[in-house]
Amino acid sequence: MDYIDPHIHMVSRTTDDYETLARMGCVAMSEPAFWAGFDRGSVESFRDYFRQLTQFEPKRAAQFGIQHYTWLCINAKEAENVSLSREVIAMIPEFLNESNVLGIGEIGLNKNTKNESTIFLEHVDLAVRYNQQILIHTPHLEDKFQGTKMIVDMLVHDTRVDRSRVLVDHVEEHTIQEVLDQGFWAGMTLYPVTKCTPARAADMIERFGPERLMANSAGDWGPSKPTAIPDLIMELKRRGHSRELIRRVVYENPCKFFSQSKNFKAPLGSS
Amino acid sequence: MSNDPKPASRSAQKVLSEEFFLSRSKILDLAATLDRLDRAEGSVDELQQRQLLIQGIEILLDKNPDKAKRVQLLMSRPYDPDWRKNYGLH
Structure with a gap:
C-alpha cells in the first residue's frame, strides 16, 4: 500500500533507507527541521541546514520516486539560545518560496521553559504573518502532558491561528483527546522506546477514529525505525481493519493536510 | 467514511x-x-522511580478503564493553568 510519512528526519538516514522506504510503499514524506544532535553555533549553520533540506534531500529522495517536503524552524532544544533563535527566525523567510517548503516546524517545547515558550510564540507569529502551516513537536516522557497543554494554550490564545492548518505531533494516550477536541490535526509517532508503538497507535485509531489523525516514524538519530508506518499498516490489517480505513490514515489524511500548502502536489498514480 | x-x-x-x-x-x-x-x-524503595513503577502496576491491576492513559498521567509532570502568568508571558 502506498503511504506518506509526514514526519521523518532523512538527514539522519542513509540513501539505502530511501530505497527501502520506496520498496515499502513510501511515495512522499515531509521532514521538519530539528536538532542536529548538538547545538549549532551560528545562523549560518542553519542557513546551510535549510539548503540541505530544500535542495539536497529532495534530489536524494527523487532518485527513488519519493516526493520530499520540508518545514523550517529552530527547534525547541536550541530555543534556549534566544538571540540565535531570533536570528534564525529572521532568516527563515529567505527559504519560504522554495518549492518543497510546507510551513514552519517542528516548533514546540522540550523542557517547557520560558525561553522555549517565547521562541514558540515568535515562530507562530512568523507562520501567521507568512500564511504558513505549522507542524508542532510536543515534549517527551514526563514533560509531554504539561508541554502539550502549554502549546495548546498558546495556540488557542492566538485567534489568528487556523487550527485546521496545524499538526500537533507525538500525541499519546493522555494528549490525543485535547488536541483533536481543539480542532488540530494529530500525529502519532511510532518509536521503539519513547512515544508510541504500532499496537498503541492502532488502539488510538480504534478509539478516536481516523478524522485528522496521522502516523509517522520520526526516523531520526535515535533508535528509531524508518519503516514504522508499514508496521502500523500490518497491525491494522492483522486486526481486520478495512483497506479504506488504513489508507485514510497513512495516505489520504497527510494529503488532505499538506494540500493546504500551495507547494504540495499529491503523488500521482498512488494505490 | x-x-x-x-x-x-x-x-x-x-x-x-x-x-x-x-x-x-x-x-x-x-x-x-x-x-x-x-x-x-x-535499596531503591524510597526512590520516586521505583514508587512510580509500583503505582503503575497497581493501575494495571485495578478494575477501572483507560489504563494506558492513567499510567501516562501517573508518569507526567502536572500542568499549571497559570503558567503564562508565572513566566511573565501574555
Whole structure:
C-alpha cells in the first residue's frame, strides 16, 4: 500500500533507507527541521541546514520516486539560545518560496521553559504573518502532558491561528483527546522506546477514529525505525481493519493536510 | 467514511489469544527487572522511580478503564493553568 510519512528526519538516514522506504510503499514524506544532535553555533549553520533540506534531500529522495517536503524552524532544544533563535527566525523567510517548503516546524517545547515558550510564540507569529502551516513537536516522557497543554494554550490564545492548518505531533494516550477536541490535526509517532508503538497507535485509531489523525516514524538519530508506518499498516490489517480505513490514515489524511500548502502536489498514480 | 470511533474489530477472546504470549513476555520482563533490583546492592524503595513503577502496576491491576492513559498521567509532570502568568508571558 502506498503511504506518506509526514514526519521523518532523512538527514539522519542513509540513501539505502530511501530505497527501502520506496520498496515499502513510501511515495512522499515531509521532514521538519530539528536538532542536529548538538547545538549549532551560528545562523549560518542553519542557513546551510535549510539548503540541505530544500535542495539536497529532495534530489536524494527523487532518485527513488519519493516526493520530499520540508518545514523550517529552530527547534525547541536550541530555543534556549534566544538571540540565535531570533536570528534564525529572521532568516527563515529567505527559504519560504522554495518549492518543497510546507510551513514552519517542528516548533514546540522540550523542557517547557520560558525561553522555549517565547521562541514558540515568535515562530507562530512568523507562520501567521507568512500564511504558513505549522507542524508542532510536543515534549517527551514526563514533560509531554504539561508541554502539550502549554502549546495548546498558546495556540488557542492566538485567534489568528487556523487550527485546521496545524499538526500537533507525538500525541499519546493522555494528549490525543485535547488536541483533536481543539480542532488540530494529530500525529502519532511510532518509536521503539519513547512515544508510541504500532499496537498503541492502532488502539488510538480504534478509539478516536481516523478524522485528522496521522502516523509517522520520526526516523531520526535515535533508535528509531524508518519503516514504522508499514508496521502500523500490518497491525491494522492483522486486526481486520478495512483497506479504506488504513489508507485514510497513512495516505489520504497527510494529503488532505499538506494540500493546504500551495507547494504540495499529491503523488500521482498512488494505490 | 464516518469518523465514528471504530469498535474493536476483534472479540475479547480473539484479542486475548492473539496477544497472550506478547503480554506474558512483557510481564516476565517486568518481573525480571524487579528481581534484578532486589538482587542489586543497596535499596531503591524510597526512590520516586521505583514508587512510580509500583503505582503503575497497581493501575494495571485495578478494575477501572483507560489504563494506558492513567499510567501516562501517573508518569507526567502536572500542568499549571497559570503558567503564562508565572513566566511573565501574555
